[in-house]
Amino acid sequence: MASGNPEETYQFEPMHESYQNREARLRVMDEQGLDQTIIYPGGWALVAEEYVKGVEPLYANYHSFNRYMNEVWGFNHQGRIYAPALLSLRDLPSAVKELEYVLEQGARFILLPTGPVYGRSPGDPYFDPFWKLVNDAKASVCYHISEFYYNSQVAPSWGYDPNPIHFRMSAWQWQNTYGQRPVEETLSALIFDNLFGRFPDINVLVSEFGSEWVPHFVRHMDKSRGMGRNGPWVGGQLDERPSQVFRKHVRVVPYPEDDIVNVVKRLGYHESIVMGSDFPHAEGLANPADFRKLIAELGESAQDDIMYNNAQQLITR
Template identity: 20%
Template sequence: MATADDRHIVISVDGHGGAPVGGYRDYLESAYLDEFDRWAANYEVPYEDMKGEEGSRNWDSDRRLRDLEQDGVVAEVLYPNTVPPFFSTSSLASSQAAVPNAEEVRRRRAGLRAHNRWLADFCGMAKGRRAGVIQVMPHDIDAAVGDIRAAVDAGVHGGVLLPGTPPGSGLPPLYYHDYYGPLWETCIELGIPINCHSGSSGPRTGDRQEDDMFFLMDMKWWDQRTLRHLVLGGVLERYPGLKVVFTEVGADWIPRLLKSMDRYFDSTRTASGLSNEGMTYHGSHVIDRMSLRPSEYWERQCYVGASFLHPNETAKRDLVGVHKIMWGSDYPHVESSFPYSREAIRFALAGVPDDEAASMLAGNAADVYGFSLDDLRPVAARVGPGRAEVAAGVDPATLPPAAAKCPAFAGAMPGAAMTQMGDNRKLVEK
C-alpha cells in the first residue's frame, strides 16, 4: 500500500470556478436584488462550456474534488471563471474594459463582492484544499481595500487578482502610480499575494478574428509589462514585503526579461547618471532609487504559476528559480491538463531531483498561499502521483490523442493539433 512518502503532494495554482448566474443571488446585498432579478431575466450565458453538464465543474464541490483527485491533485488556487452579477462576460476577461459610469462601477462592485462571498463558502466546503482569489473594483481604492479585508476575514486567502489597467480602462494605467499604494500595503499586512493572470491585463482592440488572434498573442507582452512596471517603477523597492505571482503565462520568458532589465539597470545606474558616451539616460534618476538589480527583486518577491509546465521550461528552472515555480492544471478549461495531469507532470518533471519536483508541485505553493502540507499529505497518500513514476517520465508515444489539447504536451505528439495557450472561450467577448 502506498504511503505519503511514496507520493507527491500536488497543488494546482491555476484553477477556475464560480457560481452559476442564479447562484449568486443569495450572496448579494438585499439592496441589489431587484436590479439583479431584472438583469438575470435577460442575461444569457455566452459560453457553451458553462451550459449543460460541463458547467457544473465550476460550482459542484463534490464533482470538482472527484475530478481533481482522479487527476492526482489535492488542492488548488481558484481564479474566477463564471459571470458574476452585472457583468456581460467573465470578470477575468472584463477587467480590461473601461467601466462607462459610476453607477456601473457600483453595480459591478456589488457583483464581485457576491462572488467573493460565494467563494468563501465554496472554499469552506473543502477546508484547507482551496485558496480563493479575491476580486475588487479598484476605481475606489479605499472601498477595494475594505472588500479585500472582508474577504480575508471570511476565509479567502488566495490573494488579490490584479485588475487590468490598460489605456482606456479609466484607471491609472501604471501600477507604480501612488494610487495603488493602499492595495500593496493591505496585501502585505494580510500576508497575501497579488496575482497577475494571463488575459486580465491587455486591452481588446475589436471583435474581428484578427483581433482575437492578436489579443491572445499579445497577452504575454502585457504580463511582461506588468513585471517591468513593478520592478523598474519601484513598487517592489517601496514594498519589499509584497509577493507577486504571474500565472498561466509560461516561464520561458522570465530569464530573458530579467537579463534584459539587469542590463538596462547596469548601463543606466552610474554615479553621474551619464552613459559612457556622456549622454544622460532617460530614467537614470529613477534607477538610482533602486537598491537591488531587477533579478534580485524577482528572487526576493516574485513567483510564476507555470500552467502547462513544459520540459523546455523545466530545463531552465535554475534560471527562473526552482523555489519560484508552481505547477498548475487550468481546470476546468478545455486546454487544461485534466484528465491527463499525471502524464503532464511526468512529462515535465522527468529526471528532475525529487526535492526540486516536490517544491514545484506543492512546496512553493504552500509557502505563497498558506496551504498546510501536513494536512494535505493524507490525501496525497491516496491519490498523489508516485515519486518514482514522476522521476521516470512518460513516453509521449503512449499519450492518448486527446491529451494534445493541452499545451503541456506541445511538440510531444507529432501531427496533433495543439491548442493556443490561453482560454479562447474565456477571452473572446461575444
C-alpha cells in the same frame, strides 16, 4: 494551440459537476491526489475592468461577485480551495474599501488586471494604502490572462480590431496584446517602482501566461535598470537586482507545452515555477499530477517544490 496547425479546432464538452460545486471538486481533488487549489473564475468575470464603465457600477459588480465566489467556492474553503477576490485600482478609496471587505472574509489571493492604471503605474506610491493592506495581510496578488487595455488601446494602432472575438483574434494580438506583453509590463512596473522594497510581504502569482518568456524577461530587467539608472524612480532606487526581486516575490505557472526544464536551466533556479492546470482548456492536463512527467529531468527535490512547495508557501505565509 501548441501544434501551430490552423485547421485545429476547439471542441466543447458538457459541464461537469466539479466545475460548479465545491464539494464535487473536493472529491475530484481527492481522486487526483491534489491537496489544495487556487481556483480562478472564468468568462466575463475576468473582463469587468474593460467593459464596465464608471466607478460605482464597477465596484458594485466586484462586490457582488466576490460575495458570490466566497459563498459558492470560498476564499478559503476547508483550507483546500482558495478563490481569489476580484479587485480594481480604478478608484483608490473604492479599492481600499473592497479590499478591507474581502480580507475580513478570509481572502488570501487578490486578482487584479494586468496593465496600467488610468495614467499611473500600479506600483506608484499613490496606491500604497491599498498595497499596505495586502502586505499586512500577507496576501498574494494574482494576474490571469484577461481582456483589458491592450486590445482596445494598442491593437487599433496596428490596424487590428479593438474588440475581437477570442476565437477570431489575430495571431499578432495573441502574441502582443493578449499574450506575455501585458504581464511583462505589469511585473516590471511593480519591480522598477520598488513595490516589493516598500512591501516585502507581497508575493505575486502569474497564471495562464506561460513561462518561456521569463528567463529573457528577468535578464532584460537587470539591463534596463542599469540603462535607466539616471532616470526617475518613483518608488525609490532598488536595493538589489530586479531579477532577484522577481526570484523572491513572483511565481509563474507554465503552460504544459512549455519547455519547462529549459526554463529552469536558463533561470538557474526553480523557486519561481509552480504547477498548474487549466483543463479542460487546451493548456490544461486532465490529470494535473501528470505535470511531474514534464519536469522529470529535474531532481526529485525540484520536482516536489514545483508540484507543491512553491505554491503552498503562498498559502501558509
